[in-house]
Amino acid sequence: MAILITGTPGVGKTTLSTLLSEKTGRPHIELAELVKREKLYxxxxxxxxxxxxxxxxxxxxxxxxxTCKEIVDTHVVSALPREKISLAIVLRLDPQVLEKRLKQRRYPPVKIKSNVESEILGYVTVDAVNLFGEERVNEIDVTGLTPEETLKLVLSIIEGVERRRPGKIDWLEKYWSLLQE
Ligand SMILES: Nc1ncnc2c1ncn2[C@@H]1O[C@H](COP(=O)(O)OP(=O)(O)OP(=O)(O)O)[C@@H](O)[C@H]1O
Ligand SMILES: [Mg+2]
Incomplete structure (x- = not known):
């Protein structure tokens, strides 16, 4: 079955999925591109x-x-067919690092704010666990990791050598104040 690479916009899904696709030969489906190309909006x-x-x-x-071995790259978990995904990997990133990246991308302020809030609250993890169940979800903190280091970790999760249970990454204590601005 397919593998899902997910996380808040800007955490590095497409960068990782591209490397993972090169390394494993699994086709990479960047959902946002498919949606645009086929007007699925x-x-x-x-x-x-x-x-x-x-x-x-x-x-x-x-x-x-x-079919079986694709890498699906999206933050829109609710648009996925549950039965086609065997493993979901949620990338988490320190919200302040994420904010900087989204500013560099010149995202509109309202979009930066809502994405940073989503990351602080772990919305994508909650969506993934609700849809796939805890057993199929892994969650990793990629803050400070290079794309290659993230790739290595993800490969070991796919191979079953590593297991990163969801629900352990918590930005709330540190970034509570950011939600109140
Ligand atoms: N491990 C990393 N370290 C530093 N910068 C990174 C890393 N991974 C990705 N980036 C940079 O962060 C930015 C966002 O990466 P990317 O496009 O892969 O994110 P995304 O999760 O696919 O975003 P979106 O949901 O908007 O498609 C890019 O400028 C990319 O070069
Ligand atoms: Mg992307």
């Missing part, structure tokens, strides 16, 4: 400058498309 949100994914159509498309 219901509209465009001007404020956050992003497409609003048509989750039902994406789910159906992936059900037909995923």
């Amino acid at each position: 219901v509209g465009y949100d001007e404020e956050s400058q992003s497409y609003i994914v048509d989750e039902e159509r994406v789910k159906k498309r992936l059900r037909d498309m995923l």
Whole structure:
């Protein structure tokens, strides 16, 4: 079955998925690109400058498309067919590092704020655990890791050598104040 690489926008999903695809030969499906290419959206949100994914159509498309060994790269966990993903890896990144990256990307302030809040609260992990169940989800802190170091860790999770249970990474204590601005 396919592997999901997920996490808040900007944590490094596509960078990792590209390396993982080169290393393993598994095809890389960058969901945002598929959504754009095949117009699998219901509209465009001007404020956050992003497409609003048509989750039902994406789910159906992936059900037909995923055979077994793809790497699916997305933060939109709710658009995935549960039965096609054997392993989900959630990348977590220190919210202040994430904020800097999103500023460098010149994201609109409202989008930076909502993504940093999502990372502090661990929304993507919660979504992944709710959809796939704890056993299928691993969660890793990639703060300070190079893409190659992250790749190494992810390969060992895929091989079953490492297991990183979800729910252990907590930014709230450190970044509680950022939620109140
Ligand atoms: N391990 C890393 N160390 C430092 N910078 C990184 C690392 N991984 C990725 N980056 C940088 O962070 C930025 C975001 O990376 P990337 O595009 O892979 O994130 P993403 O999770 O796919 O984002 P999106 O959800 O918006 O597609 C890029 O500029 C990338 O070069
Ligand atoms: Mg990406």
